[in-house]
Amino acid sequence: MEAAVAAISGHAASFTPALSIAAWLRVTTVLLAVASPLRAGVLPEDRADAMYHSYDGGGVTIDGPSYLIRKGDNKNFSVSANYYVDSISSASIDVVTQGSPYNEQRTQWSGSVDYLHADTSMSASYSYSDETDYTADSYGLSISQSMFGDLTTVTLGYSRGDDDISSSVDPDFEDTADHQNFHISLSQVLTKKLLLSLNYDAITDEGYLQNPYRNLRVLNDPNDPSAGYNFNTPERYPNTRTSNAVSANFLYHLPFRAAVKAGYRYYTDDWDIDAHTAEVGYIHPLWGKWMFEVNYRYYTQTNADFYGDLFARPDQQNFMARDKELSEFEDHTVGFALSYEVLENGWGYFNRATLNLKYSHIWFDYDNFTDVRGNPAVGQEPRYDFDADVIQLFGSVWY
Amino acid sequence: MKPRASLILSLVLLLSACSNIEPWVKPYERAYLADPIMSFGRDPVSDNYLSHVYQVREGARGAEGGHGGGCGCN
Numbered sequence: 001m002e003a004a005v006a007a008i009s010g011h012a013a014s015f016t017p018a019l020s021i022a023a024w025l026r027v028t029t030v031l032l033a034v035a036s037p038l039r040a041g042v043l044p045e046d047r048a049d050a051m052y053h054s055y056d057g058g059g060v061t062i063d064g065p066s067y068l069i070r071k072g073d074n075k076n077f078s079v080s081a082n083y084y085v086d087s088i089s090s091a092s093i094d095v096v097t098q099g100s101p102y103n104e105q106r107t108q109w110s111g112s113v114d115y116l117h118a119d120t121s122m123s124a125s126y127s128y129s130d131e132t133d134y135t136a137d138s139y140g141l142s143i144s145q146s147m148f149g150d151l152t153t154v155t156l157g158y159s160r161g162d163d164d165i166s167s168s169v170d171p172d173f174e175d176t177a178d179h180q181n182f183h184i185s186l187s188q189v190l191t192k193k194l195l196l197s198l199n200y201d202a203i204t205d206e207g208y209l210q211n212p213y214r215n216l217r218v219l220n221d222p223n224d225p226s227a228g229y230n231f232n233t234p235e236r237y238p239n240t241r242t243s244n245a246v247s248a249n250f251l252y253h254l255p256f257r258a259a260v261k262a263g264y265r266y267y268t269d270d271w272d273i274d275a276h277t278a279e280v281g282y283i284h285p286l287w288g289k290w291m292f293e294v295n296y297r298y299y300t301q302t303n304a305d306f307y308g309d310l311f312a313r314p315d316q317q318n319f320m321a322r323d324k325e326l327s328e329f330e331d332h333t334v335g336f337a338l339s340y341e342v343l344e345n346g347w348g349y350f351n352r353a354t355l356n357l358k359y360s361h362i363w364f365d366y367d368n369f370t371d372v373r374g375n376p377a378v379g380q381e382p383r384y385d386f387d388a389d390v391i392q393l394f395g396s397v398w399y
Numbered sequence: 400m401k402p403r404a405s406l407i408l409s410l411v412l413l414l415s416a417c418s419n420i421e422p423w424v425k426p427y428e429r430a431y432l433a434d435p436i437m438s439f440g441r442d443p444v445s446d447n448y449l450s451h452v453y454q455v456r457e458g459a460r461g462a463e464g465g466h467g468g469g470c471g472c473n
Contacts, residue, residue: 044443049442049443049444049445051444051445051448053448055452066444066447066448068443068444082444082447148422149421149422149426150422151422151423151424181461183461187439189424189429189432191424192424192428192429192431192432193431193432195432195437195439197439199461199462199463200462201460201461201462202461203460203461243459243460243461244461245459245460245461245462246462247462247463249439251437251438251439253431253432253434253436253437257434257436258436259434259436259437261439265459265462265463267458267459267460267461267462269458271458273458273459275457275458275459277459283436285436291436299453299457299459301457301458301459304458325456325457325458326458331456331457356442356445358445360449360452364456390449390452392445392448392449394442394444394445396442396444
């Protein structure tokens with residue numbers, strides 16, 4: 001990344017979106033700590049997964065491995081460990097307009113311990129994520145209780161994350177951010193064929209929440225748009241954020257061997273972002289050894305109240321951002337998955353194994369984030385959009 | 400009856416009612432639910448990755464998808 005930064009001239013605060021990604025990764029980490037799929041009364045299955053993942057879209061390619069292994073004592077305890085790598089090569093629209101392409105790597109280690117006692121499951125987890133300018137520690141605890149003849153499972157979770165942020169262009173810059181996540185969920189058997197899962201998450205962030213590399217787009221002359229614009233003013237975010245998200249997900253077994261799923265999530269936060277997510281899917285086993293799945297997902301959000309695509313003055317308001325993830329936009333995903341049962345009858349130590357391929361195509365369409373590549377005149381900028389390919393290739397063994 | 404007493408009585412009645420709830424889907428009626436396809440998160444390594452793909456690129460976070468599933472039988 002240093003080489004990429006050195007190639008930039010003109011202003012010190014060049015753009016490197018690694019931190020933008022990292023800033024969200026630590027939230028992911030916190031969430032995953034809570035979101036282990038606990039089922040009270042049953043320990044998770046002993047299994048190991050080796051995955052290659054790849055994302056390619058908007059000038060960004062990210063790929064790498066993820067290894068997940070879980071082993072229990074078939075009685076009360078189960079432990080899991082995960083090693084995950086993101087190898088990032090970025091020439092995103094922000095990088096192209098404000099900096100130079102760069103390569104970066106993020107590595108994450110995480111582990112968890114599950115303990116089962118009668119109808120109660122408890123889980124403790126830890127995760128550490130590391131990259132050049134961002135490290136994140138996350139800790140999580142959750143407890144699940146099964147009741148009413150195992151028809152209902154209630155889960156409560158809490159996790160927190162502590163991040164240390166630095167900058168590759170400013171050796172004196174150091175800051176921190178803390179995150180807390182409160183989680184409650186209810187898994188309910190509604191009928192012989194229908195399952196419901198309700199989830200609620202409250203997340204609070206405090207500290208340095210912006211990207212030290214990304215700049216705002218500001219007019220050179222507030223009274224004369226024809227004088228053009230510049231990217232010389234750093235973003236300024238509030239140092240707290242609180243969000244609430246609630247979702248309902250249904251899974252229904254059809255009269256033949258297939259299932260349909262449907263889900264909806266509502267999200268709101270005190271940055272004024274409201275979002276809706278809707279998802280449907282269909283799962284169908286084929287010819288004994290194959291499993292086919294197709295799904296569609298729709299997402300839409302409003303922009304943060306301090307977001308702007310173009311500001312008249314560097315001091316126009318207290319908080320200012322030009323991050324496309326805070327703009328108003330929508331995205332659509334169409335996904336396919338294919339799974340093949342390799343060891344139907346087991347082999348030695350292994351009970352069964354599968355090979356899996358998943359492919360998703362995502363279309364992003366921004367309403368008030370414009371494409372300023374080529375330096376178009378004010379008022380002539382087209383709205384930005386791009387699409388991405390997401391591939392997962394993995395093998396799983398149960399033992 | 401004082402409000403507090405009526406509240407306590409209501410809670411006692413509610414809890415005693417809960418303790419008498421009969422599972423309306425009997426253990427022997429859970430064949431469909433025990434099918435591996437009836438799981439909200441069949442492959443954790445994949446579910447975690449895909450949640451992460453969206454979290455990085457969208458403003459919303461939390462309450463991702465469903466968890467658990469199956470018949471809840473050992």
